[in-house]
Every structure is written in structure tokens, then in C-alpha cells.
Amino acid sequence: MSEAAAERSFVSPVRAPEWVAVALLVLMGSMALIGPFLVPYDAIATDPPIALQQPSSAHLFGTDQLGRDVFSRVIVSARVDLGIAFTAVITTLLIGSALGAAAGWAGGWTDRIVSRLLDTIMAFPLFVLAVGIAAALGNSVSSVVIATVIVNLPLYARQVRTEINRRRGAAYVEAAQLAGIGPFTIVALHMMPNLAPQLAVQASLNLGWAILNAAGLSFLGLGIRPPHPEWGIMVSEGAAYIISGEWWLFVFPGVMLLLAVLTFSLTGDALRDRLDPRRA
Amino acid sequence: MRLIATRLLAAVPTMIGVIIVTFILTRLLPGDAAAYFAGPAATADSIEATRHHLGLDRPLPEQFVLYVEGLTRGDLGKSLTSGQSVLDDLSHRLPASIELTFLALLVALGLGIPLGTGAALKPGGRIDHVCSLVSTVGQATPTFFLGLLLVFVFYYLLEWVPAPIGRLDVVYSPPHEITGAWSIDAALAGDWKLLGAVLRQLILPVTTLALFGLGPLARVTRASMIEVLASDYVRTARAAGLPRRKVLRAYAFRNAVVPVLNASGMVFSYMLGASVLVEKVFGWPGIGAYAIDAVLASDFAPVQGFVLAMALLYLLLNLIIDIVNGLLDPRVHFDV
Numbered sequence: 162m163s164e165a166a167a168e169r170s171f172v173s174p175v176r177a178p179e180w181v182a183v184a185l186l187v188l189m190g191s192m193a194l195i196g197p198f199l200v201p202y203d204a205i206a207t208d209p210p211i212a213l214q215q216p217s218s219a220h221l222f223g224t225d226q227l228g229r230d231v232f233s234r235v236i237v238s239a240r241v242d243l244g245i246a247f248t249a250v251i252t253t254l255l256i257g258s259a260l261g262a263a264a265g266w267a268g269g270w271t272d273r274i275v276s277r278l279l280d281t282i283m284a285f286p287l288f289v290l291a292v293g294i295a296a297a298l299g300n301s302v303s304s305v306v307i308a309t310v311i312v313n314l315p316l317y318a319r320q321v322r323t324e325i326n327r328r329r330g331a332a333y334v335e336a337a338q339l340a341g342i343g344p345f346t347i348v349a350l351h352m353m354p355n356l357a358p359q360l361a362v363q364a365s366l367n368l369g370w371a372i373l374n375a376a377g378l379s380f381l382g383l384g385i386r387p388p389h390p391e392w393g394i395m396v397s398e399g400a401a402y403i404i405s406g407e408w409w410l411f412v413f414p415g416v417m418l419l420l421a422v423l424t425f426s427l428t429g430d431a432l433r434d435r436l437d438p439r440r441a
Numbered sequence: 442m443r444l445i446a447t448r449l450l451a452a453v454p455t456m457i458g459v460i461i462v463t464f465i466l467t468r469l470l471p472g473d474a475a476a477y478f479a480g481p482a483a484t485a486d487s488i489e490a491t492r493h494h495l496g497l498d499r500p501l502p503e504q505f506v507l508y509v510e511g512l513t514r515g516d517l518g519k520s521l522t523s524g525q526s527v528l529d530d531l532s533h534r535l536p537a538s539i540e541l542t543f544l545a546l547l548v549a550l551g552l553g554i555p556l557g558t559g560a561a562l563k564p565g566g567r568i569d570h571v572c573s574l575v576s577t578v579g580q581a582t583p584t585f586f587l588g589l590l591l592v593f594v595f596y597y598l599l600e601w602v603p604a605p606i607g608r609l610d611v612v613y614s615p616p617h618e619i620t621g622a623w624s625i626d627a628a629l630a631g632d633w634k635l636l637g638a639v640l641r642q643l644i645l646p647v648t649t650l651a652l653f654g655l656g657p658l659a660r661v662t663r664a665s666m667i668e669v670l671a672s673d674y675v676r677t678a679r680a681a682g683l684p685r686r687k688v689l690r691a692y693a694f695r696n697a698v699v700p701v702l703n704a705s706g707m708v709f710s711y712m713l714g715a716s717v718l719v720e721k722v723f724g725w726p727g728i729g730a731y732a733i734d735a736v737l738a739s740d741f742a743p744v745q746g747f748v749l750a751m752a753l754l755y756l757l758l759n760l761i762i763d764i765v766n767g768l769l770d771p772r773v774h775f776d777v
Contacts, residue, residue, distance in 0.1 A: 277454065277458065278458075280454075280455060280458065281455065281458030281459060281461070281462060282462075284455045284458060284459050284752055284755065284756060285459065285462070285748065285751065285752045285755070286710040286711070286713035286714040286751050286752070286755050287710065287711075287714055288711075288713075288714025288715065288717065288718075289713060289714050289717065289747070289748055289751040289752075290462075290748065291714075292717060292732070292733075292736075292744075292748075293463075293466050293744060293745070293747075293748040294466065296736040296741070296744050297466045297467075297741075297744075369580075369581065373583055376583055377583065377584070377585065377718055380583075380585050380718065380721070381717065381718065381721060381733050381736075382733070382736070382737050383736065393583075393585075396583070396585060396586055396589065397585075399589075400589050400722070403589060403592055403593050403596075403597060404596075404597060404604075406597060408593055408597075411586070411589050411593075412590075412593075415583065415586035415589070415590070418583050418586060419578075419581050419582050419583065419586065422580070422581040422582075422583070423577070423578075423581040426577065426580065426581060
């Protein structure tokens with residue numbers, strides 16, 4: 162069995178159609194971009210007299226323990242969670258590619274040091290390391306982003322390192338060198354564009370993971386602090402009301418998280434089909 | 442033996458890296474550690490004295506040597522909330538975490554391998570559909586949300602399980618600790634009623650964690666089985682007229698299991714991470730919940746101890762997997 166075929170069999174053939182990914186992407190995008198302007202209620206203003214009301218036509222997803230509208234809070238959260246995930250993934254992509262490209266191009270000691278660094282990160286269970294970093298950096302959005310970036314670095318750096326190293330002796334690279342083009346330009350403008358499709362797939366799949374990571378941290382009470390609406394915090398606060406049956410507090414933000422992650426994994430799969438025909 | 446020795450040797454640089462990272466995490470702590478340890482009533486002088494006592498006034502490389510020295514003595518610092526040494530706290534709580542995570546890994550393997558094999562035997566068939574659905578949804582569901590959902594359905598709605606808090610319902614007293622894994626201890630004591638109670642508490646957290654690991658294991662099994670089934674030696678075995686069962690068990694499965702074993706190391710790492718969330722959801726008194734409580738109380742020594750312990754656990758499991766791999770597949774060699 163050829164390598165390509167083996168890889169193909171790793172990906173399940175049973176797929177949701179592409180339009181599902183597109184629809185979800187539009188939903189998530191509009192929630193994050195224009196959602197906060199459209200929501201019916203203030204996401205932070207409390208209204209104790211109407212606390213813990215069941216979902217109704219006035220409050221689609223019910224109200225929480227302080228009388229805040231769960232629907233509005235769920236929508237407003239999208240910007241926070243997706244914002245963190247996008248910032249983290251783009252930062253990782255840039256730093257990881259730079260590290261990987263340096264290691265793959267230079268080889269020798271640069272390569273050894275970078276590889277050792279990446280191995281060390283990989284030696285930790287990643288979420289545990291993220292908890293440690295976020296705890297050390299204190300409660301802020303940026304500490305969640307930094308934690309996510311660090312634990313995620315090896316994913317991109319290793320891939321870029323391998324690919325750059327593999328293409329180092331390619332004819333077009335040698336031609337560029339002979340033409341007197343500097344190594345930085347060759348890597349950035351001649352080689353990296355070749356990696357763009359696979360990195361795009363990787364980044365898309367990775368966005369889902371970054372959302373889970375950020376929500377997990379805030380669920381534990383690290384990172385973003387209440388009363389700021391965020392899916393992980395909402396699930397965490399809603400957990401206290403499960404035993405009294407107020408399910409809408411934790412179910413809606415939880416389902417939104419699930420949908421957000423699903424959005425990016427389906428988009429990643431669809432992108433792979435389109436961009437990387439060898440593997441699709 | 443040589444295999445084990447080479448593997449141990451190869452783990453040394455990783456170990457050093459892990460210790461350096463945990464050291465850096467300790468030094469990154471927000472605020473002035475000396476002022477913190479000196480207590481709220483400290484004067485500038487006593488803070489200075491504490492700083493000197495903790496060695497925080499020395500250059501960083503020297504502090505690192507002190508830190509490593511402490512580690513070799515098993516000194517991970519002291520927890521401010523429990524007043525105990527972190528090592529004692531961790532070793533007291535570790536069995537609860539290990540029981541949870543290993544049981545979940547076993548369940549995930551026990552379900553994932555048959556599921557993946559079933560999917561591989563008939564790609565595109567019904568089992569294959571189930572397999573891909575389970576892995577897609579399983580990967581997209583936040584662990585903590587899944588845990589809470591199970592609590593809502595099986596505790597609140599159906600009332601099938603006891604209150605999902607801690608390792609044992611309050612009406613029972615815990616078994617005499619031998620291994621620290623209460624399910625094993627209860628079985629060893631021959632107390633079946635107690636074992637039942639312990640298992641009833643375990644079922645939801647273990648299911649949560651297992652569902653999380655099931656997807657990747659099933660996917661890898663499927664891919665690996667498909668590849669092996671298409672191989673020349675399986676074709677030869679079939680052509681020789683060996684019974685289907687024998688071909689599957691003796692030829693296909695044994696070769697297909699190596700990638701699955703390797704993947705289970707990765708899955709275990711995910712599970713160790715996710716166990717922190719699961720422990721939090723189910724009030725499970727393991728080291729993850731301990732570390733999180735410590736973080737929230739701004740008590741940082743336990744967090745460092747926890748991160749280090751988790752990395753060690755992961756390293757140890759990878760070591761075991763490599764050794765088992767070497768036993769299963771004589772072709773596996775290590776170049777250091």
C-alpha cells in the first residue's frame with residue numbers, strides 16, 4: 162500500500178458535506194463579528210427578579226442566576242473565544258514557522274537546539290503545561306493566549322522544519338541561491354508559499370483545539386474572569402445548577418463550544434480535500 | 442535489558458528539559474514570592490530575610506542548582522493551604538488520578554480497538570459510519586461539557602448513579618489502602634458491596650475520559666488494520682487457506698497493534714490533560730483537582746509539583762510503551 166493510500170485510509174471516508182462546514186463558518190463568523198450589536202439584552206447587566214427562568218420567547222435560552230439573558234451572553238462570548246483562538250493560532254503559526262524554518266534551513270546547532278526545545282514541550286501532557294503556564298502568568302486573556310501558543314509551537318515548527326529541510330536541495334532553491342538571493346528571502350518568499358496549503362489545513366484543524374484549550378482553562382478558573390461572558394466560564398457557572406435541574410445554563414454555551422470546534426474541524430477537512438489533492 | 446537501558450538513557454535529556462521548564466515556571470510566578478512566603482504581617486526586613494532563606498537573592502543558575510538539589514531530596518516545597526509538603530500531598534492523591542486515567546485508557550482501548558477493527562473490515566459500512574461519527578463528535582465535545590451532560594442525564598434525569606462527587610458515597614467508608622486504587626483495594630479485601638459502590642462512582646468520570654480518547658484510538662486502529670489487511674503476508678495467509686479467524690488474529694492483528702500502541706501514548710497524554718477537567722467536574726480528589734485548588738488559592742508550589750509529576754508519569758508510560766513495542770516487534774531498534 163502506498164504512503165498516500167495509507168494516509169487516505171487514516172482519514173475517515175464518511176464526511177459531512179462541505180456546505181455544512183460553510184454554513185457553520187458563516188454562523189460563527191457572524192456571531193463573532195456582528196453578534197454583539199444584535200443581541201437583545203445587555204450581556205453583563207443583572208436583573209435578579211427574573212433569575213433562573215426557563216427558555217421562553219422573551220429569553221430564548223433562559224436567564225441565569227443573576228437574571229442575565231443566556232442567549233445574549235452566548236452570542237457575545239463568540240467574539241472572546243474565537244478571538245483568543247485566532248490570535249493564538251496565527252501567533253503560533255508565525256513563531257512556529259520561523260523556528261521550524263530556521264532549524265530546517267540552518268541545520269547543525271540551530272537545528273539541535275530548536276529540536277530539543279520542541280521535544281521538551283512535547284514531553285508534557287499539553288493541557289497540563291498550559292495550566293502551569295496560565296497559572297504562572299496570572300489571570301488575563303493574554304496569559305491564555307501565551308499558554309496556547311507555547312504548547313502548540315511544536316506542531317507547526319516540526320512540520321515546517323521537515324518540509325524546509327526536504328526542499329533545501331531542490332533545483333529552484335539552488336537556482337535562487339545562485340541568483341544571489343539571500344536565505345531569508347528564499348525561505349520566506351520561495352519556499353514558504355509551497356507550504357501554505359498544508360499549513361492552512363493544519364491551522365484550521367488547530368483552531369478547534371485552541372478553542373477547547375482556552376475554554377478548558379477558563380472553565381478551571383484560569384485566564385478570563387467572570388462576569389465577562391465566555392463559554393467555558395458559563396458552563397462552569399452553570400454546573401452548580403445541574404442538580405436543581407436548570408439545564409439551560411450549561412447546555413447552551415456547551416453546545417456552542419461543540420459547534421465552534423466542529424466548525425473548524427469540518428473546515429479543515431474540507432480545505433484538505435480542496436488544497437491537498439494528494440491526500441484527499 | 443539493553444533496550445531498556447538505551448531507552449532510559451535517551452530519556453535523560455528530556456528529563457533535564459522538563460526540570461528546566463518547571464524551574465522557569467516557578468520563577469515566573471506573579472508577585473514577589475518572598476513577600477508572599479513571609480506572610481501578611483511581614484516587614485521589609487523579614488521579607489529580605491525570607492528572600493535570603495529561600496535563596497531568592499542568589500543568581501539564577503545558583504537557584505537552579507538549589508532547586509535540583511531539592512528535587513533529589515524529594516523536596517517539592519510546601520503547600521500553603523494544606524500545610525503539608527507537596528510531595529506528601531501528591532503521593533497521597535496520585536492513586537486516585539492514576540486509577541481514573543488508567544481505567545479510562547483501558548476502556549478506550551477496549552472499545553476503540555474493536556470499533557476500529559470493525560470499521561476496517563468493511564470500510565464504508567455501518568460500523569465505519571459509527572466509528573467516524575464517534576470520533577468526530579468525541580473530538581469536538583469539550584470534556585468538561587461531556588462530563589456535566591452525563592451527570593445531568595444519568596444523575597439528575599435518570600437517577601441511575603449516586604451523587605457524582607468524590608470517590609465514594611458518604612455512607613461507605615473507604616477500603617483499607619493497599620494500592621491506593623480503591624477498586625483494587627476493595628476487591629482485594631473481598632468486599633464486593635464496597636467494590637460496587639466504588640465502581641458506581643467511577644463509572645461517569647471514566648466514561649467521560651474514555652469517550653474523549655476513543656476517537657483517535659479507533660481511527661488509528663482502522664487505518665492500521667486497513668493497511669495490514671492489504672499486505673502481502675495477509676494475502677498469502679488467506680491464499681494458503683488459513684481460517685479467517687486465524688488470519689485476523691495471528692497475522693493481521695499482531696502487526697496492526699503496534700501503531701495503536703504508539704498512538705495510545707499520545708492519547709494517554711491528552712487524557713492526563715483532560716483528567717484535570719474531569720477531576721474538577723466530578724470533585725475527584727486527584728492531583729489535578731489539587732493543583733487547580735492550589736492555583737485558585739494563589740498557592741504555587743503544588744502547581745509546579747503537579748506539572749512535574751504529570752510529565753514524569755507521561756515519560757514513564759512512553760517508556761513502558763517502547764519496551765512493550767520492543768517485545769511485540771523484534772524489528773524495533775533504537776538509535777540514540
